Amino acid sequence: MFWQIFLETLGMIVFIMFVGYVIYRLVHTDKID
Amino acid sequence: MNITLIASVLAYELILIIGVGYYIARQTKNKHAHNDSEFTHGGRQLGVSVIAATLALTVLGTPHIMGIFEMSWNMGATAMWFSIAHVILLVIVCLSTGLWMRRTGVNSVPQLLEDLYGPFIRVIVGCVMAGSIFGVLTLETQGLAILLSAMTGWDVHSSAIAGGILGILYVVLAGIKEVGWINVINAVLMYISVILATLFIAYQLPNHDFSSVTEFYVSNNNADMLTIFGPPELMWTFAFGLVIALVFSQPANQPLLQVCMSAKSEKTIIKALWIAAPINGMFGVFICVIGLTAKSIPEFEVLGAKTAATTMLVQLLPTWLVILLVGSFMAAILSSFAMTALAPATIFSNDIYKRFYKPEASEKDIATVTRIVIIILAIVAVMVGSFLPKILASVGWVLAWLMPVLWLLVSGLFWKRSTIGAGITLISVWVINTLWSFTHVAEWLNMQDIPNSYVMLVATLLIGTVTNILCPGLPKYFGSIEYNAKVLKHRTN
Numbered sequence: 001m002f003w004q005i006f007l008e009t010l011g012m013i014v015f016i017m018f019v020g021y022v023i024y025r026l027v028h029t030d031k032i033d
Numbered sequence: 034m035n036i037t038l039i040a041s042v043l044a045y046e047l048i049l050i051i052g053v054g055y056y057i058a059r060q061t062k063n064k065h066a067h068n069d070s071e072f073t074h075g076g077r078q079l080g081v082s083v084i085a086a087t088l089a090l091t092v093l094g095t096p097h098i099m100g101i102f103e104m105s106w107n108m109g110a111t112a113m114w115f116s117i118a119h120v121i122l123l124v125i126v127c128l129s130t131g132l133w134m135r136r137t138g139v140n141s142v143p144q145l146l147e148d149l150y151g152p153f154i155r156v157i158v159g160c161v162m163a164g165s166i167f168g169v170l171t172l173e174t175q176g177l178a179i180l181l182s183a184m185t186g187w188d189v190h191s192s193a194i195a196g197g198i199l200g201i202l203y204v205v206l207a208g209i210k211e212v213g214w215i216n217v218i219n220a221v222l223m224y225i226s227v228i229l230a231t232l233f234i235a236y237q238l239p240n241h242d243f244s245s246v247t248e249f250y251v252s253n254n255n256a257d258m259l260t261i262f263g264p265p266e267l268m269w270t271f272a273f274g275l276v277i278a279l280v281f282s283q284p285a286n287q288p289l290l291q292v293c294m295s296a297k298s299e300k301t302i303i304k305a306l307w308i309a310a311p312i313n314g315m316f317g318v319f320i321c322v323i324g325l326t327a328k329s330i331p332e333f334e335v336l337g338a339k340t341a342a343t344t345m346l347v348q349l350l351p352t353w354l355v356i357l358l359v360g361s362f363m364a365a366i367l368s369s370f371a372m373t374a375l376a377p378a379t380i381f382s383n384d385i386y387k388r389f390y391k392p393e394a395s396e397k398d399i400a401t402v403t404r405i406v407i408i409i410l411a412i413v414a415v416m417v418g419s420f421l422p423k424i425l426a427s428v429g430w431v432l433a434w435l436m437p438v439l440w441l442l443v444s445g446l447f448w449k450r451s452t453i454g455a456g457i458t459l460i461s462v463w464v465i466n467t468l469w470s471f472t473h474v475a476e477w478l479n480m481q482d483i484p485n486s487y488v489m490l491v492a493t494l495l496i497g498t499v500t501n502i503l504c505p506g507l508p509k510y511f512g513s514i515e516y517n518a519k520v521l522k523h524r525t526n
Contacts, residue, residue: 001243001250001259002231002322005110006315008261013120013314017306020124 054206094369095176105324109258116317131293174418451506
């Protein structure tokens with residue numbers, strides 16, 4: 001039970017950060033001014 | 034509960050807060066580091082660890098502890114979406130709005146809105162934003178009061194006062210730098226204590242692991258309470274609704290953005306994300322598992338959702354670990370209390386006092402005014418919070434006030450700046466939000482099952498787009514003459 005919730009949550013967090021970072025690199029929010 | 038526990042937790046908090054606060058205040062004085070916005074923004078010199086811990090702990094407070102205990106009881110591990118929604122929020126802030134705030138060099142969100150739309154928008158957004166953050170502050174005060182009251186046996190009013198005093202001390206001695214460094218220490222303590230608590234609880238269960246908890250839910254046909262991907266209707270109304278409510282309002286909110294404005298550079302914010310998001314998101318796992326375990330033990334199940342988990346912790350854990358755990362829960366709530374008091378105080382000192390009353394105000398004046406406002410806000414929050422109003426029920430309404438603000442920020446930076454359009458968008462969405470929440474409009478339209486956040490998002494996008502197209506305005510702020518003169522010129526110098 002613990003490991004299922006732990007790994008599912010960790011997986012979601014890593015996935016969200018990865019997607020966020022890919023979008024950031026594609027859009028270049030750091031250079032769009 | 035025994036006197037050792039009470040004295041130890043309060044002593045820990047007081048020594049840490051006053052020690053760190055005094056040390057940083059002294060260091061700042063000795064170095065004559067009278068940088069721009071030293072008290073409210075740490076002279077914009079905060080490093081990765083401080084920014085990461087403060088970002089993570091600013092949006093980790095009462096709802097992450099009391100809320101997840103209760104939610105996991107009712108909906109199982111789907112409650113983890115409360116934490117995951119905050120991770121999405123942190124990703125958006127650290128990779129977009131937070132970077133833009135740091136780049137433009139402003140002290141507050143309303144200040145940037147004046148650069149985009151003029152002083153009228155600055156004032157109304159400043160007032161509304163401060164009000165909505167104050168709503169969250171009263172929620173944190175309630176959490177502090179309930180936790181202290183459960184721990185000490187004091188009545189809720191006295192507990193709220195004691196919590197308020199600790200909360201004020203957390204920020205008032207040296208501002209955001211103090212909050213940041215105490216947060217770094219507390220983040221470590223929080224993780225050590227929740228990991229140890231989970232291990233101790235598991236050891237006391239049959240087989241010394243959580244297999245008996247799994248069996249309980251499976252045998253009761255509730256196996257879907259053990260996965261974060263729960264029943265579809267819950268995912269739609271709770272998980273998705275929460276993500277929309279947070280993601281389309283909070284990336285424009287002052288507390289998180291004030292942390293980003295205080296970073297040494299934009300790179301610091303991006304680096305901090307990799308630490309802040311897991312710290313914030315994974316904390317809920319331990320709380321959720323403890324909540325699920327409490328429900329599976331008949332002795333604690335009879336106590337109900339609100340007290341089962343805390344009672345189980347006090348009864349099953351050794352005293353020293355209960356002290357550590359209660360101390361870490363208090364730290365989590367105090368850190369959010371500190372930032373939700375500092376943010377509206379910064380809005381007042383920067384957007385009202387300095388902008389309209391004393392433009393030549395020195396850093397010392399600003400720090401003094403901010404300190405006074407923090408104390409006043411905390412006193413009012415203690416007065417309101419100690420009566421335990423049902424603020425949690427109105428959180429959807431409170432969050433939705435900031436949806437049009439995020440729209441104005443993004444559309445002004447990247448599309449068009451129409452002051453008339455901005456005014457119409459803000460006022461119409463705020464009116465719709467209030468009518469939707471406090472009248473029977475939703476029932477008349479047979480839409481009462483649709484979360485408030487969905488309706489406000491559609492209203493914001495629709496009204497914002499139409500007014501931006503129809504109303505006259507200036508071109509986008511990024512790349513404009515004003516931006517080049519105000520920000521780029523300053524940067525190259």
